[in-house]
Amino acid sequence: AQTVTQSQPEMSVQEAETVTLSCTYDTSESDYYLFWYKQPPSRQMILVIRQEAYKQQNATENRFSVNFQKAAKSFSLKISDSQLGDAAMYFCAYTERSQGNLIFGKGTKLSVKP
Amino acid sequence: SQTIHQWPATLVQPVGSPLSLECTVEGTSNPNLYWYRQAAGRGLQLLFYSVGIGQISSEVPQNLSASRPQDRQFILSSKKLLLSDSGFYLCAWSPTGGEQYFGPGTRLTVT
Numbered sequence: 001a002q003t004v005t006q007s008q009p010e011m012s013v014q015e016a017e018t019v020t021l022s023c024t025y026d027t028s029e030s031d032y033y034l035f036w037y038k039q040p041p042s043r044q045m046i047l048v049i050r051q052e053a054y055k056q057q058n059a060t061e062n063r064f065s066v067n068f069q070k071a072a073k074s075f076s077l078k079i080s081d082s083q084l085g086d087a088a089m090y091f092c093a094y095t096e097r098s099q100g101n102l103i104f105g106k107g108t109k110l111s112v113k114p
Numbered sequence: 115s116q117t118i119h120q121w122p123a124t125l126v127q128p129v130g131s132p133l134s135l136e137c138t139v140e141g142t143s144n145p146n147l148y149w150y151r152q153a154a155g156r157g158l159q160l161l162f163y164s165v166g167i168g169q170i171s172s173e174v175p176q177n178l179s180a181s182r183p184q185d186r187q188f189i190l191s192s193k194k195l196l197l198s199d200s201g202f203y204l205c206a207w208s209p210t211g212g213e214q215y216f217g218p219g220t221r222l223t224v225t
C-alpha cells in the first residue's frame with residue numbers, strides 16, 4: 001500500500017528566513033501526483049502546490065517551491081521569505097491518477113517567529 | 115469559479131442521536147466528491163468518495179454512511195452517533211481525480 005511519511009512533527013523558522021519541510025512516499029506506481037496542503041488554525045485545507053510525477057521540473061508557486069526526487073521518492077517543500085501567515089500545519093499528500101484518493105502524511109506544524 | 119460549502123460549521127450532538135452533514139459544490143459539474151475525518155492533532159482519514167450520483171465507495175467500516183442525491187451534493191449521515199464519531203469532518207471535490215479542494219469543515223462533538 002502507498003504511504004506518505006513526514007518525519008518532522010514540528011519545525012520553526014524566523015520571519016523572512018527559509019525553511020524546508022520533508023516528505024517521503026512509497027509507491028510502485030509511475031503515474032501519480034504529489035501535493036502540499038496548508039491547514040491554518042481555521043482548519044480549512046488549502047492547496048499550496050502540486051507536482052505531477054512525469055514532470056521533471058520542480059513546481060513553484062511564488063515563495064513556495066518543491067524539490068521532487070522521483071528515484072528517492074522524496075518531495076520536500078521550501079518556503080522562502082517566511083511570513084507570520086505561513087504558520088500552520090503542512091500536509092504532504094499523494095494520489096494516483098487512476099484513483100484520485102488522497103493519502104496524507106501526519107503533518108508538520110510550522111511556527112514562524114517574529 | 116468553483117466554491118464548496120459545508121454546514122453546519124459546528125455541531126454538538128448526544129450519543130445515540132442521528133447525524134446529517136451536507137456538502138455542496140458550485141461552479142462545476144460531475145465532480146468527484148470526498149468525505150474525510152480528522153481527529154485532533156492528526157492527519158486526514160478518507161471515509162467515503164463518490165464519482166457520480168448514487169455511486170458511493172466506503173474506505174473505512176464505521177457507524178457512518180454517505181449519499182449523493184444530486185450531482186453537486188454529498189451528505190454524510192449516521193443513525194446513532196458514538197462518542198468516537200467526534201472530530202472535524204471535511205468535504206472535498208476534485209475535477210479529475212487529481213488535486214482536491216476542501217470545504218471549511220464541520221466540527222462535531224458527540225457528548
